Amino acid sequence: MPNPGKCKVVLDAMGGDFAPENEILGAIQAEKEDSNLEVWLAGKKDEIEKVLREKNLQFDLSRIIDSEQVVTMNDLPVQAYKEKQGSSLAKGLNFVKNGDADAFVSAGNTGAVMTFSLMIYRKIKGIDRPTIGTLMPCIGGFCTIFDAGASVDSKAHHLAEYAVLGSIYAREMLNKPNPSVGVLSVGEEESKGNEISKKAVQLIKPLGLNFKGNVEGKDILKGNVDVAVCDGFTGNIILKFAEGVTHLLKHLIKEYAEEGFFKKIRVGLFKSSLKSIFSKLNYENYGGVPLLGVNGITIIGHGSSSPLAIKNMIHKAAEAHRKDLISKLTEAVASRNFDHNEGNP
């Protein structure tokens, strides 16, 4: 990696729902907390400068990668890639690709961030399908689910790729020395599952991972496995379902409080505790999710990312660079032979 001094992270300043303000605030905070970090902002220079002026914020203007175009949440990824090479996404990723920075972070259109990263970084040799993970808070820490929506119709050999990429990620970035990996299924027995999951179990077995075979939906939250692999359709539905859990809880608590005076008082007294407990469920606090399988670091955040979330994403990107994550993933993939024939002769 070409960076002897500070770690340079490019932030897509135009990405999230509250861009560029939350992005700028997160970037400044991240730099404050880590003196060996340098954030570069990819985005419309005039808009960034306007926020800096209005909020009376200090940021080195020479670290703005001026980008005349913006990829919106509604843009179709492939079309955007064709038509928006002047966007903060394209310019920011190319800046990293060319060795001028070490990692890229965006809270923008997930599909577009993925497509641009794939086209600009290219895939790691041996990987057919890059994957996006999601960190699920569970008993004892986190379970990471791959794929959480990068592809909808994953095949069995893709799940095998996710298993290798995911377990290296968990080892390096989540401090699990020997991460356990499971295939998400409908029962623990090997006979249980759909066509893809059953094949995936057979393909993952010989890969030399700490492989637990099938795991069920409940094993995710119980923390019975560090990495759960599944097709991106299933993973995305679980991710979105989990997002709905805090909504439902807040609603149930509100409903309970409305049942009577004393219940209202009781909820009032417990409010700060609830806030603290719920914050652990809010995985947006945990600093974005990795795109794995491409030849460079991209951390993807939720569209509604707060300055805190942006800051955490930047730290995570820097950590991935410092831990030389891409080399470690590349090495792990190179030593495996993924069976693209899905176990068929």
Place this chain on the structure above:
Amino acid sequence: MPNPGKCKVVLDAMGGDFAPENEILGAIQAEKEDSNLEVWLAGKKDEIEKVLREKNLQFDLSRIIDSEQVVTMNDLPVQAYKEKQGSSLAKGLNFVKNGDADAFVSAGNTGAVMTFSLMIYRKIKGIDRPTIGTLMPCIGGFCTIFDAGASVDSKAHHLAEYAVLGSIYAREMLNKPNPSVGVLSVGEEESKGNEISKKAVQLIKPLGLNFKGNVEGKDILKGNVDVAVCDGFTGNIILKFAEGVTHLLKHLIKEYAEEGFFKKIRVGLFKSSLKSIFSKLNYENYGGVPLLGVNGITIIGHGSSSPLAIKNMIHKAAEAHRKDLISKLTEAVASRNFDHNEGNP
């Protein structure tokens, strides 16, 4: 239906993890609450009599359908059907099939209950794949998910069948006059989804339902749709994931209480409130889930069903009979032409 007097429900007394005790207690309680209800117990007569003696309970012994065999949780469904025609499952279902009772309830091996019901009742004409629903507590009531695990590799036309069966179930049994139906997917736009879900949307559109197109995981808990259809693999993973939610919450609350004296006190004061709020999340309280698409009423319960859960399941079975659910499902299916070619010419 051949029952002019009381509604007769057959309960599999050998089914659940705490059979036959919880089953007997639930049956007696159900009859106490509904004088027009008569419960029949299918199971080993001596075991049932032993519990009645030991617990000093009153139950009309002539209403025991003596069954020499028991289908266990570990039995493979198809093999059990071949080898255990003397089981409480087979004898109980045949009792209903022959018109001697109106509905069947079991907290036993779900796959076996399904297989036995399918083989003994047979499918409703026009239905290719029966389905098991799951009631998911949500903002404003319940969302029902079909399929929750009856089949793992559902096809698009199965999802169309689930949509019709599920919407009639929601109309009749959940008091939704015009239930909304959605296909579970990874985005609201029609272009989003996997191969099966995208085809399913096209197949469901012409069926004359209150159809909302694609819905996402979060829409389930937000209550944005009354019935969500998906393949049984996805549905089962969500169901099990949801089961894990209360585990995680209890753990987070315990962890919080252990952070210090005052936090412990606070949790202690809020304990009864938490119990009341969590009880709404515990869908085992809601009386089992329906097996739809077969020519008779079967309500399936969780293996760990309490007497309360058993009682609620019996009431639900009686309600389904009184509302003439099977005729209404049969009628709804007869008026539709499911495209078994999956939209292909």
